[in-house]
Amino acid sequence: xxxxxxxxxxxxxxxxxxxxxxxxxxxxxxxxxxxxxxxxxxxxxxxxxxxxxxxxxxxxxxxxxxxxxxxxxxxxxxxxxxxxxxxxxxxxxxxxxxxxxxxxxxxxxxxxxxxxxxxxxxxxxxxxxxxxxxxxxxxxxxxxxxxxxxxxxxxxxxxxxxxxxxxxxxxxxxxxxxxxxxxxx
Numbered sequence: 001x002x003x004x005x006x007x008x009x010x011x012x013x014x015x016x017x018x019x020x021x022x023x024x025x026x027x028x029x030x031x032x033x034x035x036x037x038x039x040x041x042x043x044x045x046x047x048x049x050x051x052x053x054x055x056x057x058x059x060x061x062x063x064x065x066x067x068x069x070x071x072x073x074x075x076x077x078x079x080x081x082x083x084x085x086x087x088x089x090x091x092x093x094x095x096x097x098x099x100x101x102x103x104x105x106x107x108x109x110x111x112x113x114x115x116x117x118x119x120x121x122x123x124x125x126x127x128x129x130x131x132x133x134x135x136x137x138x139x140x141x142x143x144x145x146x147x148x149x150x151x152x153x154x155x156x157x158x159x160x161x162x163x164x165x166x167x168x169x170x171x172x173x174x175x176x177x178x179x180x181x182x183x184x185x
Contacts (some may be wrong), residue, residue: 005125006136010046010143013117016110016177017042021148023173024103025155035156039149041103045111047141053118054133073178079106080178084171110177114140 024038079102122128127136 002126003139006127006139007143009117009121009125009136010140011147013046013111013114013140014042014144014147016113017046017107017144018147018151019173019177020106020110021151022155022158023171024106025152025157026159026169028152028156028159035149035152038103038152039145041107042110042148043141043145045107046114046144047137049111049115050118050121050137050140051133053115054121055118056115057119070182073182077175077178079109080171080173080175082171084168084175087165087168087171 021038021042025035028034121133121136125132125136127133
């Protein structure tokens, strides 16, 4: 397995999760401990989904290629739209806009591209064996965890200063990420 290639793939796949972590941090209010939970969720799904994609690729080719962008668009637009709507409500009515259910949906939505990448992972990083695949997925998960953790912290600092603006911009960012997934698959 090529470590540098795996790290590059991991960094590229983690970009969306990191951006969404910034949004989660901005909308977290005063909640503490959510940075670790958010980073762990994104890291876990980014590490597991390539294995699923690799398995699908071994069984039947590019089964997921036709719906991955549309699924990401729908989920990100729904959650982004809710965040924009919540930005116009009094802060007391919005209790941590990103709960566990939304976090899991966001984790899956941002890791769909990792599932698609799993089909090509053996060729991309020379992960031809089960050990190589596990190592590559571990690297992807760790990089996603680290970037998501620091993204959450950065978003939290910005969100505590300007909560409504951070909520609105965060929702808009999620919608733009969904649009990007369709335009630049």
